[in-house]
Amino acid sequence: MRTVDPAKHEAKRRAILDAAAWCFSEKGFEKTTTAEICRAAGISTGSLFHYFPNKRAVFVGIFEQDGDETAALIAAADEIEDPWEAILHVLFSVSEQLLNPMAARLVLEVAAQCARDAELAELVQGNDRALRDALIGLVKRAVEAGRIDPGLDPKTAASWLVAMIDAPLSRVILEPDLDPAAELAVMKMLISRFLRPVLPISAPAGGPVPDTGEISPG
Numbered sequence: 001m002r003t004v005d006p007a008k009h010e011a012k013r014r015a016i017l018d019a020a021a022w023c024f025s026e027k028g029f030e031k032t033t034t035a036e037i038c039r040a041a042g043i044s045t046g047s048l049f050h051y052f053p054n055k056r057a058v059f060v061g062i063f064e065q066d067g068d069e070t071a072a073l074i075a076a077a078d079e080i081e082d083p084w085e086a087i088l089h090v091l092f093s094v095s096e097q098l099l100n101p102m103a104a105r106l107v108l109e110v111a112a113q114c115a116r117d118a119e120l121a122e123l124v125q126g127n128d129r130a131l132r133d134a135l136i137g138l139v140k141r142a143v144e145a146g147r148i149d150p151g152l153d154p155k156t157a158a159s160w161l162v163a164m165i166d167a168p169l170s171r172v173i174l175e176p177d178l179d180p181a182a183e184l185a186v187m188k189m190l191i192s193r194f195l196r197p198v199l200p201i202s203a204p205a206g207g208p209v210p211d212t213g214e215i216s217p218g
Helices: 006-031 032-039 045-051 055-078 083-098 099-116 117-146 152-165 169-172 180-195
Strands: none
Touching: 006 032, 006 045, 006 055, 006 099, 006 152, 032 045, 032 055, 032 180, 055 083, 055 099, 055 117, 083 099, 083 117, 083 152, 083 169, 083 180, 099 169, 117 152, 152 180
């Protein structure tokens, strides 16, 4: 009996999912065929069905993989000593992926499919909850460490951080030539101004109050 190499099996499975993600982002779930997925992945139909029983299972597998990647990202953030840096690590990692036009189109497609597939909707919502719950924990850590505004409610702040991540999606679709580096720089500025307490501004002797917009800490 031939033994299966788990590493090779997982690598092939991921390659199929990556190829399928491109297909689904280009044509949508309904119009993509298993034959097209096989061509993109460079495999036979028999090989595809060895890994996935049908097209829906491939589509679901993409977002199961997304959940695994989110869990790994959260675990890595938990190892970062500075909670402010941990927050930025999570937000930038997710945002950088979503600034990819292919990823943005795929997110829009899964939103459409979730409207008629309750099981898929629960999976996607679970991934979203895991990210939001992780950010709640990181915001709490950052407040306790004095790294962000102590007046913030962690749950509300985390919800708005997730909203900031989601915001570029429509812009990427409408403006495919966006510069991801520039977008991330602006996002960092917005997050900083949202989370970090503003330093008190004192008027210099005999002069107007300077409007520096400086934030603290660091």
